[in-house]
Amino acid sequence: MRFRIFLVISLCLMPGLWGCSSYCANQDPLDSSEFSTPPAKGCKVYAPSPDPAKDVPFKVRAETQSEDGISVSAAVLSDHESERIFGVNLARNGIQPVWLEIGNTTDKPVTLIYVATDPGYYSPNEAAYTNYSYASPVNEEMNEYFNKHSIKREIPAGGVLSGFFYTNWDPGIKYLNVSIYGEEQEKNFVFYFVIPGIKLDYQRVDWDSLYKKDEYVNYETEEELRKVLEAVPCCATRKDGTGENDALNFFVIGDTDNIISAFIRRGWDVTEPISVGSGLRAFKAYFTGARYRTSPMSSVFVYKRAQDIGLQKARSTIHERNHLRLWLMPVRYRGMDVWIGSVSRDVGSYFTFRTPWLSAHAIDPDLDEARTYLVQDLLFSGGVEKFGYTKGIRPSTPDDPHRNFMKQSWWTDGYRAVFIFGDDPVTLNELDFFDWEWAGENGAEVIEFIKAMSAGKKQGQPAPTPVKPD
Amino acid sequence: MQKKILPIAIWIILTAAAGCGGSYSPKPPEEVSFLGRAETQSRNGITITVAVLSREESEEVFGVDLAANGVQPVWLDIENNTGKPYFFMPIALDPDYFSPNEVAFMNHLKFNRSANREMDEQFSKYGIQIEFIMPGERDKGFVYTNLDPGLKFVNVTLYEIDGTENFFFYFEVPGIQPDYENVDFTALYAKDEIVHIEDEAELRKALETLPCCTTGSEGGGGGEPINVVLIGDPDDISSAVVRRKWDVTEADTGTFKFDLGKAFSPESYRTFPMASLYLFGRRQDVSLQKSRRETDAAYRQRNTLRLWLTPIRYKGKTVWAGAVSRDIGSDLRIRKYWFAAQEIDPDIDETRDYMVEDVLLSQNVDKMGYVDGVGVSASEDPRYNLSKLPWWSDGYRAVLLFGKDQITLGDLGYFEWEDVGAIYDGGTGGDGAGAADEGAQGK
Numbered sequence: 001m002r003f004r005i006f007l008v009i010s011l012c013l014m015p016g017l018w019g020c021s022s023y024c025a026n027q028d029p030l031d032s033s034e035f036s037t038p039p040a041k042g043c044k045v046y047a048p049s050p051d052p053a054k055d056v057p058f059k060v061r062a063e064t065q066s067e068d069g070i071s072v073s074a075a076v077l078s079d080h081e082s083e084r085i086f087g088v089n090l091a092r093n094g095i096q097p098v099w100l101e102i103g104n105t106t107d108k109p110v111t112l113i114y115v116a117t118d119p120g121y122y123s124p125n126e127a128a129y130t131n132y133s134y135a136s137p138v139n140e141e142m143n144e145y146f147n148k149h150s151i152k153r154e155i156p157a158g159g160v161l162s163g164f165f166y167t168n169w170d171p172g173i174k175y176l177n178v179s180i181y182g183e184e185q186e187k188n189f190v191f192y193f194v195i196p197g198i199k200l201d202y203q204r205v206d207w208d209s210l211y212k213k214d215e216y217v218n219y220e221t222e223e224e225l226r227k228v229l230e231a232v233p234c235c236a237t238r239k240d241g242t243g244e245n246d247a248l249n250f251f252v253i254g255d256t257d258n259i260i261s262a263f264i265r266r267g268w269d270v271t272e273p274i275s276v277g278s279g280l281r282a283f284k285a286y287f288t289g290a291r292y293r294t295s296p297m298s299s300v301f302v303y304k305r306a307q308d309i310g311l312q313k314a315r316s317t318i319h320e321r322n323h324l325r326l327w328l329m330p331v332r333y334r335g336m337d338v339w340i341g342s343v344s345r346d347v348g349s350y351f352t353f354r355t356p357w358l359s360a361h362a363i364d365p366d367l368d369e370a371r372t373y374l375v376q377d378l379l380f381s382g383g384v385e386k387f388g389y390t391k392g393i394r395p396s397t398p399d400d401p402h403r404n405f406m407k408q409s410w411w412t413d414g415y416r417a418v419f420i421f422g423d424d425p426v427t428l429n430e431l432d433f434f435d436w437e438w439a440g441e442n443g444a445e446v447i448e449f450i451k452a453m454s455a456g457k458k459q460g461q462p463a464p465t466p467v468k469p470d
Numbered sequence: 471m472q473k474k475i476l477p478i479a480i481w482i483i484l485t486a487a488a489g490c491g492g493s494y495s496p497k498p499p500e501e502v503s504f505l506g507r508a509e510t511q512s513r514n515g516i517t518i519t520v521a522v523l524s525r526e527e528s529e530e531v532f533g534v535d536l537a538a539n540g541v542q543p544v545w546l547d548i549e550n551n552t553g554k555p556y557f558f559m560p561i562a563l564d565p566d567y568f569s570p571n572e573v574a575f576m577n578h579l580k581f582n583r584s585a586n587r588e589m590d591e592q593f594s595k596y597g598i599q600i601e602f603i604m605p606g607e608r609d610k611g612f613v614y615t616n617l618d619p620g621l622k623f624v625n626v627t628l629y630e631i632d633g634t635e636n637f638f639f640y641f642e643v644p645g646i647q648p649d650y651e652n653v654d655f656t657a658l659y660a661k662d663e664i665v666h667i668e669d670e671a672e673l674r675k676a677l678e679t680l681p682c683c684t685t686g687s688e689g690g691g692g693g694e695p696i697n698v699v700l701i702g703d704p705d706d707i708s709s710a711v712v713r714r715k716w717d718v719t720e721a722d723t724g725t726f727k728f729d730l731g732k733a734f735s736p737e738s739y740r741t742f743p744m745a746s747l748y749l750f751g752r753r754q755d756v757s758l759q760k761s762r763r764e765t766d767a768a769y770r771q772r773n774t775l776r777l778w779l780t781p782i783r784y785k786g787k788t789v790w791a792g793a794v795s796r797d798i799g800s801d802l803r804i805r806k807y808w809f810a811a812q813e814i815d816p817d818i819d820e821t822r823d824y825m826v827e828d829v830l831l832s833q834n835v836d837k838m839g840y841v842d843g844v845g846v847s848a849s850e851d852p853r854y855n856l857s858k859l860p861w862w863s864d865g866y867r868a869v870l871l872f873g874k875d876q877i878t879l880g881d882l883g884y885f886e887w888e889d890v891g892a893i894y895d896g897g898t899g900g901d902g903a904g905a906a907d908e909g910a911q912g913k
Contacts, residue, residue: 115827119715120762123824125815126771126798153823168762186879267565315566347572364571372600373569376561379629429633440601442555449555453631 046138048087048145056081058099061196065189069106070182072189073162075099076174078197086145088131095127096169096195098176101162104155110182112153114165117179122166124150171294172198172270175261192261198294201273202309210308211330218332225333226390226436229418232329232340234393236300238405245404246300247393247412249371250341252326253333254383254421262383262421263311269293271310286349286359302327302340319349319361322370336420344410345370352406360406365398367410368439375417379431385422388434389415389443415439502530504545511637515552518637521545522622524644532592534577541573542617542643544624546598547610554630555602560613562627562636568614570597603628619741620646620718621708640709646741648718650756658755659781667784674887676782677869678843680791684747684776686856693747694814694855695844695863697822698792700777701784702872710834710872711758716775719744719757742772745812747856749778749791756790760828772797773821787871795861796821816852818861826868830882836873839885840866866890 049055062075076098079091090097104110114121122130128146132139151163167176178189194200219225229251236245252259272278274296285292293314299306307325314321324343331338345364352360364370378384393414396402401409415437435454438446508521522544525537536543544563550556560567570593578586598611626637642648667673677699684693700707722743740761746753754776761772775794782789796815815821829835844865847853852860866888 113827113831115824115831119828123796123798123815123817123820125817125820126796129798129813129815130771132799147817181879313566315568320572345569345572347569347575362575364569364575366569366571366594369569369571369600373561373567376559376600377565380559380561427633428629429631431631433631438602440599442602442604442607445604446555446602450631 073101076193097164113179118167127166250417262381386420386432517549519547543612556628564615649721710832837871837883840888
């Protein structure tokens with residue numbers, strides 16, 4: 001009983017004490033001198049970096065692109081760097097400053113379109129306000145600093161502007177589309193930044209030692225490629241190569257940079273390897289139901305090794321996400337890399353004795369649903385040049401499903417999606433198709449249509465109109 | 471120690487069992503009335519019917535409360551009477567749509583396997599097939615989307631091998647009471663009060679003479695600037711802002727209601743009531759807001775837009791006076807149920823520019839420009855709103871004319887009024903003026 005009273009009282013006091021301690025810190029300027037860390041929020045001293053570019057070497061990572069007289073340099077600050085520059089922990093409030101330098105050598109002014117670059121961007125006053133402390137005299141200073149170092153919208157003719165743009169925080173790899181508008185034209189400068197300060201699963205892979213140079217087999221024709229892809233085993237295995245685990249239900253072919261950037265553009269996040277830190281964060285997210293966009297993934301084995309790259313797209317909680325694993329194959333198609341993939345949809349978590357932590361993610365047993373999601377997502381990414389389906393998995397049904405090592409059932413129509421990525425953006429109407437197989441009940445009809453269309457294209461005619469079924 | 475564990479174990483079992491008492495009894499969709507609100511569009515041989523289910527309707531159809539998990543089913547019926555196969559892509563409708571089994575899993579009962587299996591089958595059966603719709607075929611069923619309160623924008627994208635077709639719908643979803651429902655728009659102005667304007671110069675004058683700022687409920691100074699003017703049919707305006715993910719605002723009932731589940735759910739933050747500002751002697755007719763959904767600070771960090779219908783009609787279109795500002799947080803760092811100390815971004819032009827960019831990207835704006843009327847103020851000598859919060863402005867208000875067709879940034883027309891230095895305002899160079907002429911001819 002006494003314990004319960006104590007618990008209630010301490011729970012009630014907690015918010016009060018918490019608020020009070022930060023208030024006390026405000027009152028005593030000497031407090032901050034006891035710590036060697038830079039004085040942060042809650043102290044009377046606001047000490048941001050007087051010259052960010054000199055103090056913090058983020059500019060060495062800056063990338064520059066130019067087109068038609070407009071040049072854009074950009075760099076994304078890591079959480080640590082933004083704290084050093086702005087003197088407050090911006091990442092905690094979901095803010096990630098991006099440094100931009102835009103030069104305009106044309107004779108017309110241009111505009112940086114904030115909303116197209118990040119639809120939920122923070123204004124300088126807002127970014128500063130999120131870090132205000134109660135009745136602190138440094139708030140004004142902070143506000144001024146954020147404004148002074150922000151980039152303005154309009155870049156005059158012949159001018160150069162630089163400064164920070166306050167975007168929403170992204171972990172791992174940041175996709176940045178700097179959208180510039182001037183005189184009836186819109187230009188997009190697209191950047192991908194690996195943000196320092198986070199370990200990623202593919203960084204632990206020693207790419208050179210995966211295969212010897214002479215192990216790679218190159219194929220030039222589509223028929224050869226089809227045969228090779230169909231011969232890939234249906235499923236992942238145990239570490240020793242036995243058993244049937246998750247389905248290997250797609251292939252991505254192309255330059256690896258093009259592949260990964262297409263995923264990042266569509267909002268997929270990279271994955272942290274399993275470690276103490278990432279484990280703790282995942283554990284915390286598991287119980288709070290919070291979002292953890294780069295949460296670690298369990299190892300699944302193909303070629304007797306764990307996935308080379310894991311990617312995921314989280315929905316509102318850690319329990320619901322689409323995730324996929326990629327393994328590099330010892331195969332080249334016209335000199336391009338070929339990857340095997342396995343995609344599935346986590347729909348929630350359940351209690352089990354099969355894992356040491358007594359819970360596991362439930363996957364959507366209708367595995368083709370996740371494949372269909374991936375198909376739409378990648379086709380919209382603008383990176384895919386050619387697309388089709390091939391066979392290779394034994395078809396199964398809800399009444400007679402496959403089972404993975406977690407004894408979860410899954411079923412599929414047996415098709416695998418095949419994507420070829422190009423260097424240049426491809427719009428949907430330029431997309432090409434393999435006339436191999438097509439998933440779905442009316443797959444045969446679709447294939448016929450594709451064949452008729454490509455025959456028409458060869459003769460330089462527009463697509464023929466197929467006969468309407470009665 | 472063991473004595474303590476036993477009651478806890480019993481308590482856990484009892485709470486768990488409370489979830490399994492239910493059985494699962496959905497209704498066939500034909501018996502539920504949502505099809506009466508469905509809308510249909512036809513173009514080039516494709517016919518699409520769409521309806522968005524309210525919370526009650528989805529509970530009737532699926533037998534479980536889907537809204538509690540943030541799921542909003544959208545009914546689709548796609549008929550393909552063309553000669554080509556079309557592929558329906560729900561990812562364009564909602565990039566984070568739910569799969570049927572996922573929605574079923576969220577609602578699984580604790581110890582009732584057969585009901586759960588039934589539920590899986592039910593959701594899969596009602597889910598729409600995502601595959602090519604062949605010529606002469608028809609595809610219908612539900613897409614399980616993320617819940618949007620109030621107004622929902624539905625974009626049906628069909629892909630055929632030579633390109634895509636887009637159909638845009640927007641719906642008022644029953645279930646919440648938006649503040650504009652309390653306004654009788656026909657009674658705002660008598661017929662002889664309406665000012666009809668056909669000419670651009672006259673329009674400019676009329677817009678410049680609109681009051682500079684909002685007032686208190688009794689009139690008097692100290693408000694926020696009227697810094698945007700929206701012109702267009704109400705439907706075109708709302709479809710544009712809803713497409714850019716602005717949400718409607720619930721009417722403030724004025725009573726202290728504390729519904730814990732509701733107050734802390736993200737959906738209710740998105741439609742959180744807004745304080746009243748006054749113009750023409752009345753509260754805003756329509757309040758819209760765009761909150762930052764990624765954070766838990768959704769209603770403390772949002773852009774707000776208040777609109778008043780003016781007596782002006784430009785070429786038969788309604789003209790709305792608007793005040794847009796950015797809420798950047800509240801003074802007290804706790805969640806609270808009143809609005810007094812909602813801090814705004816004092817650089818109020820920043821928010822106006824946000825609004826302009828955002829609405830232009832909806833591609834529903836035909837023409838834009840700037841007029842005077844707010845009055846210049848600087849950060850050293852700011853003006854104050856009713857909550858004694860400072861703001862400053864260059865004194866211009868943005869004018870946006872909405873149309874029915876898709877207009878890209880390059881085709882945008884301009885009112886050649888004030889040169890604000892913004893690039894969208896073509897007054898700066900010869901080419902820009904040319905664009906303005908083209909825009910005028912396009913009318």
